[in-house]
């Protein structure tokens with residue numbers, strides 16, 4: 001069993017962020033290259049949490065992340081794959097993302113579950 005998230009109304013106290021000088025990200029963009037589904041795109045955006053500004057990669061359509069993070073697919077025509085044995089390519093066109101849910105994602109997850117004897 002894996003604990004993936006917790007929903008709470010508790011006001012959590014954030015820890016201190018790294019200072020800008022200690023920032024370990026050197027913008028090599030390897031994370032964008034290995035994230036299947038073209039979810040992270042090269043443009044950056046600036047945001048703010050508790051008055052602290054930060055930069056992050058701009059994100060594409062959220063279904064691009066969903067298909068990969070849920071294990072619906074673990075491969076997308078490239079050099080990288082994930083733990084998921086389910087395989088289908090994520091279309092480049094966002095208009096096709098909903099359509100492949102029934103046609104590819106559900107069958108791929110069913111096959112993965114059968115292969116690994118996962119119920120439910």
Ligand code: SF4
Nearest residue numbers: 025026027028029031
């Ligand atoms: S761009 Fe991505 S992979 Fe490269 S250092 Fe920053 S977080 Fe790490």
